[in-house]
Amino acid sequence: MAIEYRSWREGDDLALLELWGGPETHQARQFRGALAESSAGTNGTPWRRCIVAEDVLDGVGIPVAAGVVYEASLHPERLWTYVEVARDHRRSGIGATLLTMLRREAEQSPSGVSKLRAKVEPGTPGAEFAAAFGLASIQRSRLVVVEPGALRLPVFPESDNGAAGENAGSDVVMDLATGSVELTDVVGRYYTAIHSWDSPGELSVGQVQKLFLDDLTGAHGAIVLRAEPGSAFGPGVAPTRKGKIRAFAVSYAAPTQDPDGRPLGDTGAATDVFVGHDPALESADAAEAVRDMLSLIAYQHPVMLELDDSMTALRAAVEPLLAGGKARLAGPETLVVSD
Incomplete structure (x- = not known):
């Protein structure tokens, strides 16, 4: 076996897919799309270096592995990297050579950023490879389905405007347009707060609209939990302004296809939601607000959400449900690893 290394060329994707077959993990499915021709990072194109390993026999090279490192406009403090080697060529040093070459390329990135990160699934060859080369976990992420009625509904007091019974809480629980500037502000601050690690x-x-709230994201509804409304004229006077947002939930349109492009049909799948809170809240208040929000949106129908270890308020609500069988994992865990 004679292995040679070169830059990515057009057509390599088809040759590699024929040899690799279907992706072994969700991360492989996601990052195979990043394998593409190298770029200098000009004209709005992110800087990228992509290297292919060929098995050469009688002067003919067959692509068997590839690796990529590239800059990201979101989370710019690290470079994303991905390496994949054909199953019958693993444990022969090809992956190690590709990663070494990519690290050298990273030292020349225009931004000066050279620290790498990747996503792996625990217990897989990718995770073992990452650990062997000094990439350690900096975050864990889980997809969790919360079953209907897993949490008891909150009891809202009668409001100052006289709402009681079924209408109690109407001044604190509200639908909100996904284009709302108020919602955009709290979503952006929450996302930044839970990603202090990266x-x-x-x-x-x-950017916040494009990432989470634009029609192209599938966002089609939002509900917020507000603080009790206040009055500018003191107690006993009808409130003149809405309370600030304490927690939010943005729902997304159900997918019509699975990750491999097959139609899903009507499967009764859980609604995909993004749940968060105003990061300015004290930890106990944040945990209460998120728990109340989760109980409202999962009262009658299952919901699916992403649970990162950095989401402390959401973890406080969801992890007891996982332990008690009222919530379940929707797939394997994902680890973000970095050097």
Whole structure:
């Protein structure tokens, strides 16, 4: 076996897919799309270096592995990297050579950033490879389905505007348009707060909308839990302004296809939601607000949410449900690893 290394060329994707077959993990499915021709990082194109390993026989090279490192506009403090080697060529040093070459390329990135990160699934060859080369976990993420009625509904007091019974809480639980500037602000601040381990940088209103609330994201509804409304004229006077947002939930349109493009049909799948809170809240208040929000949105139908270890308020609500069988994992855990 004679292995040679070169830059990515057009057509390599088809040759590699024919040899690799279907992706072994969700991370492989996600990052195979990053394998592409190298870029200098000009004209709005992110800087990228992609290297292919060929098995050469009688002067003919067959691509068997590839690796990529590239800059990201979101979370710019690290470079993303991905390496994949054909099953019958593993444990022969190809992956190690590719990673070494990519680390050298990373030292020349235009931004000066050279620290790497990747996503792996625990217990897989990818996770073992990452650990062997000094990439340690910096975050764990789980997809969790919360079953209907897993949490008791909160009891809201009668409001100052006279709402009671079924209408109690109408001044604190509200639908909100996904284009709301108020919602955009709290979503952006929450996302930044829970990613202190890998800063997203300064997020503009437009970026937050594009990432979480734009029609193209599938966002089709939002509900917020507000603080009790206040009055500018003191107690006993009808409130003149809405309370600040304590917690939010953004729901997304159900997918019509699975990750491999097969139609799902009507499966009764859980609704995909993004749940968070105002990061300015004290920890106990944040935990209470998130728990109340989760009880409302999962009262009659199952919901699916992403649970990162950095989401302490959401973990406080969800982890007891996992332990008690009222919530379940929707797939394997994902680890973000970094050097």
